[in-house]
Amino acid sequence: MDKWQDNKAWFLVLPVFVIVAFSALIPLMTVVNYSVQDIFGPGEAVFVGTEWFKEMLANKRLHDALLRQFLFSGLVLLIEIPLGILIALAMPKKGWGVSTSLVILALPLLIPWNVIGTIWIIFTRPDIGLFGVGINSLHLLEVPFDHTATPLYAWITVMLMEVWHWTPLVALLAYAGLRAIPEAYYQAARIDGASPWATFWYIQLPKMRGVLTIAVLLRWMDSFLIYAEPFVLTGGGPGNSTTFLSIYLVKIALLQFDLGPGAAFSLIYFLIVLLFSFIFYQVLQRVGKGEKG
């Protein structure tokens, strides 16, 4: 084929460049710009190189928030993925139960995030909340339940809220994956005499790999960036026990107005999310494929 003699084609991809530039590149570069300068006021900025990065990487409170964040996201994945699969397996396959259970599952996903925090504050209040009053009336706990009382109770409440809020997403994805498996696979499994466990392990789980990859990535990124719900529910407390990365970032960047360190923090944050998403994706692509076929 002959090569085109002019470069007209570049004009056709230009709109995409412009949109991507304004939606992603320019904002990102602004953050990069802030992260290497000390800004005193409008037009008064000093180039400081990697100083903010060094400061942030040495920040003890950031280390704590990062560890908390890893613990939180790890727990989220460990609980929500298996639980979501279990729910999907238990959901009805036909009849009126399908749409009913889909609607019920989708409800938590439709509620605005800060409203979720408010709902759970009320739900777990020890004086009027159904959960708070209910669990305390059993008299099983040494310290009466109150999500602001101890770090453990705060964590339990945040985890419960997170699992309630987002497991339905995993369940919906897993359900879609399950429904896409042709009937012939189940028929073949019956003919081959496979046990329900073998059917799950050799047919359902491998066939769900695609949707589960998406579920893991979404839950990983979302839970790592979580802000609104714990901010409303605990405000990061008691103490700093539920201060996750984004809550700490907002404290630095907006409440203390340290734009430079905040920008450096943001970039580190961004790179961590990107790096782990990449790792999860690569691992999940390899799992079940094994050696090259």
Added chain:
Amino acid sequence: MARIELHDITHSYLRRPKKESDYALKGIDDTWEDGGAYALLGPSGCGKTTLLNIISGLLKPTSGRILYDGKDVSVLTPEKRNIAQVFQFPVLYDTMTVFGNLAFPLQNRGVSNDDIRRRVHEVAEILDLTGVINKRAAGLTADLKQKVSLGRGLVRADVAAILFDEPLTVIDPHLKWHLRRKLKEIHEQLKITLIYVTHDQIEALTFADQVAIMVEGEIVQIGTPQDLFENPAHTFVGYFIGSPGMNFLECTLEGDTARVDGAVIPLDEATAALGRETKGRLEIGIRPMYLDVRSDPGEAGVEVTVQMIEDQGSYRIVTLMLGGHILRAKVPEGKPVSEGTAWVHFPKQWIRLFADGRVVT
């Protein structure tokens, strides 16, 4: 290996079937001999896959009984019936190797590891899969995948029957032939009862010793390919088998002749006598290859108009108009045919008489 008997099987996908049209199967009553190679041939939606799933036990019939070697298996699961089924699309356990796939049915049945290894290698040998036995099943081509699904049936030495549900649909044309031959080879070698569902007559006729023709939930005829071709029991069989299908002309009887739009076609005496005793709508049927098209009237030639001549290489398909009826004739290469008026002869021995769709005997 087993002889399979079907006793008055009906099936409906509705919970409370009322009319006859609610039934996907309307009373199937047949026996499939041990070690036979059968094909179930019919158009899409005629109930052949339903029947296959009932034989394998994946579906429970609305009524009727299924016997394997005289033993009633109607309520047994597919696993208990010990049958194997190959589906339209290759069904494999993607995460396993070919070996793992072949070993899976045996592992589930608690066979010892030594026996599994021996048996899997035997079957891999038969199916020419030895070279890929340690590869992941997911990476294979469609034809190899279908061989692996077949292999999962063959590994069980005592398998009652292997059922095929249009297994060559996703296979490349040039490999279809190869796989079909492999199936025949395996049948000759192992003498397992094979039942093969297809809507492709060439597949059915080349694969099976006995072909069952299904239409609208009924088996209208079971016979050898030759039988189906020469003695169709039903107009549908005549129309469905052969390309182009049998010609049918609605007629009345007058003495030993059939009248079609005023044209007189002589019948043999026995056929005509039977026809006179039968009530119902009468039709004569004749295969395109037996019609003799000539340029002169000769004796008892019927005048027709030649409408179209299609050259198919070694023969020509000639479309003729007899009054308001269309006839197709297969004319060998070299025999002159031209458009316009011609005369056609109906050899008595190849004319079949049908009443209300069923052959008059």
